[in-house]
Amino acid sequence: MSGVVGVVVFPGSNCEMDCIESITQLGGEGRLLWHGDEDLCGVDAVIVPGGFAHGDYLRPGAIARFSPVMTEVSRFAADGGPVVGICNGFQVLTEAGLLPGALQKNDGLKFLCQPAILRVESSDSLLTSRAATGDRLSIPINHFEGNYTCDEETLMALRDEDRVILRYIDNPNGSVDNIAGVCNEGRNVVGLMPHPERACNELLGSSDGSVLLGSLLDLVT
């Protein structure tokens, strides 16, 4: 029996249907979760998708973390439930304190939508279990605030605990230590700036994203 992946929709989110489409294509089942509902409808995993939740007002994710659904997402994560934040979703999870660090403006002070080559740094995560350390994946980025930063102590912890999941081969945005994706201490919450749902079809340029989303589906199936 296959599990259900919930995809959170805030006003201003825009990648929710793309996530559902790719999950469905990979044989999973997706369900939209409305930001105003304090209910995860019994889903087996949660994706916080890309977009501009609440218009990115104040700063990305700063308002979304107060949406009622986030209380439930936090509880779900605390219970060990798998949670993935993609792009704006990663920003929301850092604002909500579910992941360390923060995403600041790209070094070049421009929005960037382009392919990025990623290196899998750890296969011990809910997004990379289908990959091997060292694998290279072509997955697009699409952000203005994707420049990952954290304090020295956090960076050391991320490195020592094998919590850097993905790194950019050719750092596009100035992220510290070329970090593209990280996980929490419990390894059940992952955030990444690149969009795996945009890379699940060769017709669109790459199907490398299915390695990541497929890993998530393995977990909930």
Next chain:
Amino acid sequence: MSQPLHRALGLTDDEAKRIDEILSRPANPLELAMYSVMWSEHCSYKSSRIHLKRLPTEAPWVIVGPGENAGVVDVGDGIAAAIRIESHNHPSAIEPYQGAATGVGGILRDIFTMGARPVALMDSLRFGPLDDPRSCWIAEGVVSGVSGYGNAVGVPTVGGEVVFDQTYMGNPLVNVLCLGLLPTERLVLGQASGVGNLAVLLGSSTGRDGIGGVSVLASAGFSEVDDGDKRPSVQVGDPFEEKRLIEACLQLLDENLVVGIQDLGGAGLTCATSETASRGGVGMDVDVSAVPRREPGMEPHEVMTSESQERMLAIVEPEGLERVLAICDRWEVSAAVIGRVTEGGALRIMDGFDGEVLADIPAVSLDDEAPLYERPRKSPQYPPGPSADDLELPVDAGVDLLNLLVDPSWVYSQYDHQLFLNTVVGPGDDATVLRLKHPTTGLDTGRGLALTTDGNHRWCTVDPRQGTALVVAEAVMNLACVGARPLAIVNCLNFGNPENPEVMWQLSEAVDGMSEACEAFGLPVVGGNVSLYNESAGSDIAPTPVIGLLGLVDRLNSRPPGARFFEGNHVALLGPEEVGLGGSLWGATNGAPGGEMPFADTAIHARVAALVRDLVLDDLVEGVHDLSAGGLGVALAEMTARSGVGVHVSRVVDHRALFGEGPSRVVVSVDPERMTEVLHRARGAAVSVTRIGLATGDRLIVKGLVDLSLAEIKSVFTGRLPEVLGSGTTNRQLDGQ
């Protein structure tokens, strides 16, 4: 001494007299203000309407032609495509970021007004030269504005063009195209009907931004001194408000809660209320005091002409109001009942539904009875400049070639061009290709939509009629290069001051050239926009009709090959060898914009396009590129730069063959084993083929003319825009790594 009010509002004495005749009494100031915006050039097309009637608009697949908010065509499988293009030139000259951003917002509303979900944007951008700091400032602001608004509103910007030229100094062109998809049965029109129905204003509150934008900004040129005074006429955009407005409106349409819906764009509430009433053959009472306002103390004329963004007017039945308000509440969109549909045809503006009548105007007079001018036309007395045919072989054609290369990726890497998982071919290629999925079920049809925008002010300066025909032909060939057949055209006619007879002559000729080409290719024009008074410091821009062409890819199994070479490919030129230097990029760059222009033989063109389409769909070519600005030389250099594979070419005799431009010409790059089949197909299609060389190594060599390294080409090509406009990418590594 102060001038009469009507003149201050931009109305002529004759127009003011005509208004008094319509009303059978002197118009009051509020009424004058309403007429001034609706009878502005921008809203009424009073100088161009008489010419636009000559464009062909019909085809069996056209569902809605020009005159509505957007054109709509049937694309099969129960899906209709809504498409429109619009200019936001003047606001972008004054305030580049907001001008471009609100251009995007406006065109989106035109599309979802039809019941369609916007799925793609394109931007056709033209700026002054790269060595002019102000033009660079405008370019950067416009691109940031498109990026800032388009990305956040959640509609991908999938293509467009960018041109830098002296003629746009001080008056950039920002033309924005939007494509939307709807289930054919959901089509709605911007009309009011049903006496007693309610007009509900959705979205932003109304402020003092953009008061009279259409008459102050869009319908007059720029002088040197007073541009600062026009700044308050530029609107300010809020993509988050628009995103929620889109979702709320589409849900209202899904639940069949609106009988008509209209966006508020140019001329604001005056336009939305009068157009919906006029189209529905009804009247409307508008309670101006019920309009939610952003600031206190606003006068009725300000409320009625404000161009505050992100607003829609929905006509709903009273029984449905409660549900409408609930949906708006869910999406955090404010909604207020501001009008009632009435019998007769009067648009009455009132202070409370039972209060004082502030204006009482036949709705149809604001819309259909706007003045129509046949302005004088005169062909120019002098050629546009020295003839490029007189230019001699350059000392180093390689240097000239490098000079013509510009990679637009600096622009489009700032746009989300992938959202919705449709983008099979994104910006930067001959045309964009999107997967065609059903807008509500998401079902993939296995087919694709193709889109391109094209314009060429150099050709249109030499000969606006032939130049415009060539632009249409080029768009058709761009689509062929991605395997698509053309369906319908939208246009944006950017010209100078219509009171200049030479400008009116250019406009009229361009319309004829477009008509002739559309007839020849069987293409209907389903919508358009005219932007006049594009001038600055007394100088009109070069005539710049821009077209957007929508097409269909009948089989979308794999990605089209694109403009590239593979090592060992044979390189061939399909189509005629004849080219002209008149109106060419190389000629204009070397100070000679005039000369003999190529001629579009539409029969040959259609044959080449059909052949190229088949070669692409049948996977017989590994690379394909339409020859356009810069001719064969630029096409080869672009293919080299994109693929990282060099090319050795002979049989190009001189600079004319290298840089000359002509229609119906395409470079293909072919696996040697497939060459026989390609030649066979070409013979069958009666298209001439010239084998010109071999793709190999890391140099671009045109025997006797050009010898450049791949590295040199790449660095100039990709470096040109970031060098001037600032890098968007860095590769900073953490210290100590």
